[in-house]
Amino acid sequence: MINNRYWLIILMTCLTSCSKVSVPDFEQAELLPAGGMTGKGLSDRSFVQVGRNVDRKQELLFWTGFSLFRDPWVIAPSSTKDRDGLGPLFNTRSCISCHSSGGKGPAPEEGNSIPSALVIRFGSAEDKLFSDPIYGDQLQPRAIAITHNSIQPDLLGEAKLQLDYQAVYGEYADGTTYILRQPTYHLTDLAYGDLDKRTVLSPRFSPVIYGVGLLDAISVQDLLAQEDINDDNQDGISAKYNRVPIAPSGHNTADFHNSVENFEGTIRLSVGRFGHKAKHPSLHQQVAAAFRDDIGITNTSFVSESCSTEQPNCQAASVIGGHQSVEIPDKLLDLVTQFNQLIAVPPARNLDSATAQQGRELFYKIGCESCHTASYKTDAEYPLKSLANQTIWPYTDLALHNMGAGLADGVNEYDADGQEWRTPPLWGIGARKNMRSENLYLHDGRAKTVAEAILWHGGEAHISHQKFIQLNQQQRNALLAFLDAI
Template identity: 80%
Template sequence: MTINRYWIMPLMTCLISCSKVSVPAFQEAEHLPAGGMTGKGLSDRSFVQVGRNVDRKEELKFWTGFSLFRDPWVIAPSSTRDRDGLGPLFNTRSCISCHSAGGKGPAPAEGLSKPSALVIRLGSAQHGLFVDPVYGGQIQPRAIAVTHSSIQPDLVGEARLDLRYQQISGQYADGTSYTLRQPTYDLTDLAYGELDKRSVLSPRFSPVIYGVGLLDAISAEDLLSQEDINDNDQDGISGKYNRVPIMPSRHNTAIFHQPIADLSDTLSLGIGRFGHKAKQPSLHQQVAAAFRDDIGITNTSFETESCSIQQKNCQAASAIGGHQSIEIPDKLLDLVTQFNQLIAVPPARGINAKQVQQGRDLFYKLGCESCHTASYTTDVNYPHPRLANQKIWPYTDLALHDMGEGLADGVNEYDANGQEWRTPPLWGIGARKSVREENLFLHDGRAQTVAEAILWHGGEALTSQQSFIQLDLAQRSALLAFLDAI
């Protein structure tokens, strides 16, 4: 399949419009994109290191939290009560299997598989939050091995994924060709019958975790000052923030097993920051949700298993596990959250180089900063002092933007519609190749390079994407060098 990338905007028009954009002066602070939470160096093995301003006492808690993040959970009951409760249905046994070395997980295999770092969410085009009546909000491809008279039929994973790619060819304005991967997703071996007719598959590839504590520390006021739902400034960008439920501890989450859950009447709402559609309002809630949804570990924010009431064998397996209430207590969940808070962001690399600075100019002139907001100062009153009042350079507004039909999944999550995705942070994006040879980008990992990710941009980002296509090889190389350096 071939798509025509010779867009109607000529190169001269692009250069004229770009010349009108004011590029901010380079700041020495850009060398330390996370301020005092920037890493002391770049490892070729892992992103797991503490920020440079973390004291010894906090570092000990960091490594304790890392052990809970790294080590696999086991089936209950077991002799290790602090680490049992896996499943009954689950996606993976540990956090690190999805976030290898603190970065992204392994690439999903094409064909039939049970991937860990790529999860399949279930939703619909209906407003609010839809979950499949039988399979819930996410496919769990694995199940614990358990033999008991009460479990009939045998407990098995919910489905397998059939992933296929179609090649799409195109050209830059200078005649250089490129190829993109267009994925298709199907489920096979559905263990509990067919999906609800309203259910739509939404693939989500695991993000990096470094810097998430600082994203949590940006004030809501600073974020909301960027909201422009109706594009009142007429710049073609209409970012908005997802309004999502704040889950209090000990809340009965059985409501999530209803086909349509309108939680606005029962819970207070916050600004969504985490997840590809900004579904979670805080880092703590993001970690708590991942424990329940991915590993099957219940907690005080999400007390019920991911089994639906129709999955009787899953309910029976949960009942014989031995836990009378939740499976990870707050003291351990807090340690994992603190590990996520304090993991360092890689320092900038070679950012003073002439080519990189040329790319920096293009980043602003092409309008990339309209969504990938370069810098903030974190909230001076943020509860963790190491994260408070830090000048940071994450290159994201954390807002939802329409990214066009090419990236659409057709799934609504609260205020996010089927074409909207949260702007991902760009800091450390070039450092990832030091840790993992293969890197994937975008919400489903379809892009194998940063350039491919840019080429997939549509919707509000279409003008910037077209401008990128119009650049010559030297200009493209400069822009990509800047992204590689930050």
């Protein structure tokens, strides 16, 4: 084991090297973090607004897509043909229930509950393609209410979640104390039998959706230019991009930017950029997967219901709805995708203040930018021209990084291992604090503040974490003021 004296020597060396870090000059463009797709103003009620680049025709499509995003789906068959097909097993009835006002959903409840915005994925430490034999890839805690002779026994939600927190106490170098929340997860009231012995729970709290179209518009070449799996530059950071399947789709541009890296048998693989472990290569595929996995709505990318062979009552319920093919056609799925593409990013707030500028300098000097890459220019050839050729400031490399044992879920997902997570974007992070149930951070929402989220950083981020610990209170406040402003 490395002793404390050794770590102190490393830390003092790193702190000394801070003064040698090159901090780029501040640009006025940073005040508009999404370029022409920056929102026209701020709201304490909703992130749902179109970017400045969006023309009237696109805006009409945006609001049409928003109606499909907002309104609850219902049981089929019904008179509401554009919104029926819910379940049979599902997590929630609408997109907005997990992404309230375009941000995050309601905070998970401590104790025994049925969650919505906190999704429980199933995986394993050994198999990157593992699904629980009974419960599949994801917990579906709700079920449609249906009376039919073929549905025996009654259709039930799969389980409830027991969520508990344990306090973790710590102290900054200046003596200021802090308390973190260490969560534990356990399923109760399992309706279809025990989980497989190999099954591991992976909690995933819903992310914000503003700016995702611009992340989709970054060229795959610009992302791969940052890959450094073996840390060849010896900076302690080993950016890695997940290689994930491209799902079949009737959408013409779903694979844009995601040029195929290789083949695995007959499966086309590409660079993942969406999801907490970068499971999906395109925004369209992410939206399609959410429809099937969260609401139980089949589509041309994911044509099968999420019922296992061990859930015959679910399978029986899935065939009585009257749909002859998938439950959401491509034309409607595309509208929801375009809504996600065109939602604006909040403008920066007080970013040119002296305090925020001091925090900006510290952000670079303590190494945050090593994973939270500040800026890109989106691809000039991206099909949706309002998103093309934009200078953006999302503060993410969209790569996988080892975040240490404290944040590990122990689940492999394609090339992501049990300690790796995709770097989340930071733009607009300060604008979330005025939204209901928005003030939660990290992949499972355990952190109530940005400072708590930083304090959980380990693995590749350990040195930056230690540098943050060494800052005095005025410096910490400045760094947090910068993050609040971007």
